Structures are given as structure tokens and as C-alpha cells.
Amino acid sequence: MTSLLDSTKERILAAAEELFAKTGVPRTSLRAITALARVNLAAVNYHFGSKEGLVEAVYRRRLEPLNKARLRNLERLEKKHGDPPLEAILEAFMLPVVECSSDPAQGGPTVLRLLGQTHAEAEESVQEWFSGDYREVLDRYHDALCRALPEVPPEEVRWRLQFLVGALTYPVAERQLVELLSGETIRARDVGEVVQRLLPFVAAGFRAPSGTAARQRKATRPKSKRSTRSRKTSTRKRLNS
Amino acid sequence: MTSLLDSTKERILAAAEELFAKTGVPRTSLRAITALARVNLAAVNYHFGSKEGLVEAVYRRRLEPLNKARLRNLERLEKKHGDPPLEAILEAFMLPVVECSSDPAQGGPTVLRLLGQTHAEAEESVQEWFSGDYREVLDRYHDALCRALPEVPPEEVRWRLQFLVGALTYPVAERQLVELLSGETIRARDVGEVVQRLLPFVAAGFRAPSGTAARQRKATRPKSKRSTRSRKTSTRKRLNS
DNA sequence: CCTACAATTAAACGCTTGTTTCAAAAGGGC
DNA sequence: GCCCTTTTGAAACAAGCGTTTAATTGTAGG
Numbered sequence: 305m306t307s308l309l310d311s312t313k314e315r316i317l318a319a320a321e322e323l324f325a326k327t328g329v330p331r332t333s334l335r336a337i338t339a340l341a342r343v344n345l346a347a348v349n350y351h352f353g354s355k356e357g358l359v360e361a362v363y364r365r366r367l368e369p370l371n372k373a374r375l376r377n378l379e380r381l382e383k384k385h386g387d388p389p390l391e392a393i394l395e396a397f398m399l400p401v402v403e404c405s406s407d408p409a410q411g412g413p414t415v416l417r418l419l420g421q422t423h424a425e426a427e428e429s430v431q432e433w434f435s436g437d438y439r440e441v442l443d444r445y446h447d448a449l450c451r452a453l454p455e456v457p458p459e460e461v462r463w464r465l466q467f468l469v470g471a472l473t474y475p476v477a478e479r480q481l482v483e484l485l486s487g488e489t490i491r492a493r494d495v496g497e498v499v500q501r502l503l504p505f506v507a508a509g510f511r512a513p514s515g516t517a518a519r520q521r522k523a524t525r526p527k528s529k530r531s532t533r534s535r536k537t538s539t540r541k542r543l544n545s
Numbered sequence: 546m547t548s549l550l551d552s553t554k555e556r557i558l559a560a561a562e563e564l565f566a567k568t569g570v571p572r573t574s575l576r577a578i579t580a581l582a583r584v585n586l587a588a589v590n591y592h593f594g595s596k597e598g599l600v601e602a603v604y605r606r607r608l609e610p611l612n613k614a615r616l617r618n619l620e621r622l623e624k625k626h627g628d629p630p631l632e633a634i635l636e637a638f639m640l641p642v643v644e645c646s647s648d649p650a651q652g653g654p655t656v657l658r659l660l661g662q663t664h665a666e667a668e669e670s671v672q673e674w675f676s677g678d679y680r681e682v683l684d685r686y687h688d689a690l691c692r693a694l695p696e697v698p699p700e701e702v703r704w705r706l707q708f709l710v711g712a713l714t715y716p717v718a719e720r721q722l723v724e725l726l727s728g729e730t731i732r733a734r735d736v737g738e739v740v741q742r743l744l745p746f747v748a749a750g751f752r753a754p755s756g757t758a759a760r761q762r763k764a765t766r767p768k769s770k771r772s773t774r775s776r777k778t779s780t781r782k783r784l785n786s
Numbered sequence: 787c788c789t790a791c792a793a794t795t796a797a798a799c800g801c802t803t804g805t806t807t808c809a810a811a812a813g814g815g816c
Numbered sequence: 817g818c819c820c821t822t823t824t825g826a827a828a829c830a831a832g833c834g835t836t837t838a839a840t841t842g843t844a845g846g
Contacts, residue, residue, distance in 0.1 A: 312823080312824080328571065330569065330571040330572050331571050333802075333803065333804085334803080334804065334805090335802085335803085335804095343824085344823095344824055344825055344826080345804095345805095345825095345826090346805085346806080346807090346824080346825075346826090347823085347824070347825095348804090348805095349804080349805060349806080350822095350823075350824080351823095354804075354805080355803095355804065355805090460742065463739075463742045463743075463746075464742075464746055466715065467712040467715075467743060467746050467747075468712075469715060470711040470712040470713070470714060470715025471708040471709075471711040471712040471715075472711070473711060473715060474707070474708075474710060474711025474712075474714060474715060475704075475707045475708065475711055498704075501701065501704045501705075502704075502708060504750075504753045504754065504755070505704075505705055505708050505750040505751075505753055506708075506750060507753065508749040508750050508752065508753035509745075509746040509747060509749050509750040509753075510746075511749065512745045512746055512748065512749035512750075513745065514745070553793080553794080574832075574833065574834085575833080575834065575835090576832085576833080576834095584794085585793095585794055585795055585796080586795090586796090586834095586835095587794080587795075587796085587835085587836080587837095588793085588794070588795090589834090589835095590834080590835060590836080591793075591794080592793095595834080595835080596833095596834065596835090
């Protein structure tokens, strides 16, 4: 029983993580992993049972602490304020991503591409357990957000939480693609910058009057002349066609 | 030269699209595709040269019209108003997604999973040409958005455009995952609903005061009345720690 | 009818994949 | 020393992959 930091097991995990993040799980062969980790091919099946077992271990190692940190942050927040303000909640949700991606011991930047691939890869076994942990996180944050936004219907909050996840995951995971698409204009120095820019954006989004239930117009009126209602009807018209 | 609608070529494209969307490109074998399309295995290499050629054709068939529609919408919009209002621009960007996903002839719902996988799959050849067309779209919309939002710095607009793409792509592409995570609470009847809910969200986000430009003004109290401005300083403090 | 080209077919190619086998080496406990 | 368990090692396995070949069929044009 060797619990050294660079044991065979750990080296496999590190190599697999790197290659999974770079080229995706299905395109990464065990031989490429074991070559990079400088271990024997059979070691993967010995330590993890199968490739799928390795995949799950790789994801679990990173996503579990992330979700735990999110829950811990929220708990601490709710202990301080009874009902934390919106920005604090959003920050509690997003900051763990920054933390783990700036700490090499927690995986560094590669983790994020991994996170982004979680959704698309659709690795059956991963999504299974992942949805369990992750769902609890989303539920807890949904509750907190609903208390912070009493004027927004809970169903709408759920949607916006999904929008947040999308807006957070995509630019963070596909940074290189984003940079390619935006030329030199956007160059995220670190994930912290992404979050810092994302926070005001989603905070305002969460506070927006709900599109479906908005008979009320308490919103701050932008300088625009076009009323909020006029575009809505035009939207709905086209959507129903 | 058979240009029938269910020629071998078309049947391959349809089958490939379906399987790519369901299980991803690398996990979909040519044999599975040709079996579903009920054509010979060699037909793929005959008509598309290689698997990569098929992948590119599948993506191109859907994404090219989508991007074209986005450009066309924006053009028409700018002809009507000189500087279109924010919501109209966002709508012009998002609606083509709805249209193509509700029209089976344009691909129907599967297109969206395909779209979502574009980013994660990192299929080399696809991203190459895709980034060309797509970048033009993003650039044009960036210009329009900047004119609609003179108070937001152009760089910030670029970021927010990326957030929009993420928020649009993720729930739309991973609908089944989203539903799994949110239980019965969220059930998107169609993509139109997603867009309809997303529009007010991102519109408010785009209008939010820029987090970076608004350096250290007087800090109002965060607790007071949901002041829009006070949150920024507290955020920055924690992010810099 | 015949020619030429397009399209389809069945079979095989070489290669890579994940996994297994079995023997050798290493690591304590007594 | 020895024994037993854990871990590594090299080699092979069957299965699946994308691709190619070569023979066949289909379909106009002269």
C-alpha cells in the first residue's frame, strides 16, 4: 500500500486528466495515457478496473471537491446573513471554479476543460453519479436564490440558474476557442477574470423581470424608447408561428 | 446524378446527424451510420471521402444556414432602424436557433445537440472553417451591440456575447441533462421557450454596468435595497485575495 | 446495342482499441 | 531465511475501427 504522491495510481490519474481535457475521453487511448504516465498498460485495468472506471475516478477527483466547496460556501454564507444578498450567492457558486483552477494541486486550468466536457461527452457513468451530487448543489442554490429574489418565480430562477451554468462553463472551458473567435480582443488572463466579468452580467440577469409572468413593470427603464412590452409581443408572435 | 431527397448521400447525412447528436462523433462508427441509413459501408468513403469529410458535411449543412440567417436578420434589422434596440439584436441572434430546431426540414431538435457538441468535441477540421463563418457573425453582432450599448465598453460587450452563447447553447443542447438535474421543475416544451426565457435574462445582463470600468465609486451599502452598484467592490475584494 | 461513367456491393485490408493472461518482481510480517 | 499478498511487466487476445479493393450493377448518351 503505497500512498506516495507520485504512485502509479496518481500518475495515471494525472496523465489521464491531461489527455481527457485536451482531446476528450473517447479519443484518448489507454496506451497514450500509460505512455505519458510511464506506467505499464495493464496498470489501468489493475487499479481502476476498466477505462470507464478510470474516467469516473478522474472526474470524481475534481468535481467532488468543487461541489463540496460550493455547498460549504453557501452554508457559511447563510450562517452569516440569514438571507444572503444575490451577489454573494452567485459568488459562492462561481468562486470554487476559480480557486481550483488557479491551484495546480487541485488540478489547475485543465480541470475546467474537463468540467466543460462533462456535459457534452455524455459519458454515461459519469453523468450518473455526477447528477446526484450536482443536483443537490443546484437545489440548495435554487432555494437561496429564490429567497434573495422573491419577485422572481421559482421556476424562472431554475432557468436562470441553468443560464448561469452555461455562461460560466462555456467561456471557461472553451477558452481557446473563444479566443480564436474573438481575435485579440478577448484574452482571459485567468479564470478569475471570467468570473469577475460574469458576476455583474448574471446578477443583472437574475434581477430582470420575469418574461413569462411579467404583467408588472417595476423594472428600471433603460433610455430606450421601445417599451418592454412591444418587443415581447413581437417575440411571442414569431415564436408561435 | 440523383438529387432525390432520400438519395444515398442524404440518408447518410441524416443518419450521421442523428447518431452524432446522440452519442458524439468519436463514439459513432461508420458501420452504425451506414446500418441506420441502410446503405453500404463503403458509401461513406465514396461520397464524402472519409469520416472526417462526413463530419464536416454534417456540421456544415446545419451551421451554415444558421449563421447566414443570423447575418440576414441583423442586416434587415439595421435597414429598418439605423441602430436597432438591444432586444431586437439579441432576438435576431437567437431566433434562428429556434426556427431551425422547430423545422424538421432544417434538422429539428437534433441540430441543437450537434451545435452544443461543436465546442466540446473539438473536431479539428470542423472548428477550423466554423471559426471563420462564426467569427464574422460574432463580429457583426458585436458592432451592433456596441452601438446599442454605448455605455458599455466594447471589450465588455465581447465578453457578454460569449456569455450569451454559453447560456444559449448549454440548456438548449443538454436539455436532457438539464431536465435530469432539475427534476420535474423544468421541462422545456420547445426551444422557443428557452429563448423566450433567456431574452430578458441576457438583455438585463448586457445593460448591467461594466464591472471593470466602474472602478471604485462610492460604495452604497449592499444590504440596503438591492443597490445595483454596491456589489462590485465586495466582489473585487474577494477575488483579489 | 454498346460504351462510359456513376453508383453500389461484398470482402478484405491493416491497424488500434480495451482487456486478459501469466510470469516476474517487490514488499512487509513472522 | 520463508510465505503470502500486492504490484509490475511483456505479450497476446478478440473485437472494432476507418479505409481500400475489385467486381458488379445501374443509367444515360451516341
